[in-house]
Amino acid sequence: MIEVRQLTRRYRDRVAIEDLSFSVREGEILGFLGPNGAGKSTTMKILTGFLPPSAGSVKVGGFDVVTQPMEVKRRIGYLPETPPLYPELTVHGYLKFVAQLKGLPGRGLQAEVERVAGLTGVGHVLARGLQHLSKGYKQRVGIAQALLGSPPVLILDEPTEGLDPTQRAEVRALIKSLAGRHTVILSTHILPEVTMTCEKVLILNQGKKVAYDDLRSLTAAHGHAEHTSLEEVFIKLTAA
């Protein structure tokens, strides 16, 4: 579903991502791990067509991000690092606007807004203004926005950021329930989260891929099987 080949991104003289290659199969959940500034968000911005790559190629559903951006954008639901909300709009007004941006048909738009609001637990605040919501609710509206129109690919940049432990568990359960039907890439620096939701892990450090494997084989390869946690692997790999 997602094919990334030798992706490189430079900001002037600084290299944000270097020679990154990976692929995600349909229905898989891939966890993006890495310390702050490792290039997780940059990679996601390139996948969604917001930033162009300096070199390399990205294909989503067989379409190239650079040459066929519209086809790619139509297939992706994206939650950026900061949820892209208009403080002046109500939750309902906002979700309706995003649905229109995504070109969802007018009929059934209301039902679709209610569906995603229900999934993310914002159904009871639909009439509230976005600026009056707590951080957790804002984050959930951000996720709801990404889910509109059930795009086959979901790219979620730190989806559980700013949520309390209960909400975090809810969002994790939600993401897990999306597996199979959606291909998901999510980034986080909360390690247990990856263990709980993802099948595959990609660890980035200073723009380079340091590990890319099944969760189980990763922990097995770096210690004595069950006794090694992902945390130990992570610290070991990103220590350099």
Place this chain on the structure above:
Amino acid sequence: MRTALAIARKELTISFTTPWVYVVLAAMAALSSFFFVGLLETFQQVQDLAREQGWERLPPDSVVYRNLTDGVVVQLWGVVLIITLFVAPFLSMRLFAEEKRNKTFELLMTAPVRPLDIVLGKYLGGLGVMGATLGLTLAFPLLLTAFNQGEEGQALEWTTVLLGYGGLLLWGATCMAVGMVLSALTESQMVAAFLTFAVLLPWMLLRGLTRTFEEPLRSVVSYLSFDTQLEGLLQGVVDVRALVFFASVIVFSLLLTHRAVEAQRWM
């Protein structure tokens, strides 16, 4: 086009929930009423003077005060034009700058929307706000007509009034287009507003600069001045050259904005 309209609608909803637009509307209403009253007084004085002494004995430039259309409304349009120049930067500054600061630009750019639709939607939204601001000033000719009921003849030549108003709308649309380009270039609304003002004002006053210039430069620069182009339009003269001039400025600004939005992807 459907998405462009959705963006325009969102733009209007947000504009009318923020205090900014109301401040601008209030400023427009207050300033234009102030000048309207002043113009009416002058009109009254000149008319009184003419009744005593006869029009022949007044200075020749007082001839515009012979009727309300030229003596009050056309003059008022000239004032509104200047007010528009000052308030337009505050209306156009948020168009793109705020999206960037809010990080909502990322939403627009990762949705399956063509940059052209984004630009058109934003511009239409901007025109709506500008239209509302200028719409307030239509109250003055309406007032004049309302109070003239019963007396013989029409108080105003509505064709002239409306053509002049059309010129005003075209000018508002031009200010918004120029402001939008500059808003697309920066993240800061203050910078956008300041730059817009810094472009519009000298452009308006270009003709004044030409006194020291040699021909043919003088004619060219004076032709490019907003002031020159607006002169006839406000008096209700339909000058195709002026229409083409403003249409070109608007189209060119939209193209530049489109470029700026596209370039965002290549930075």
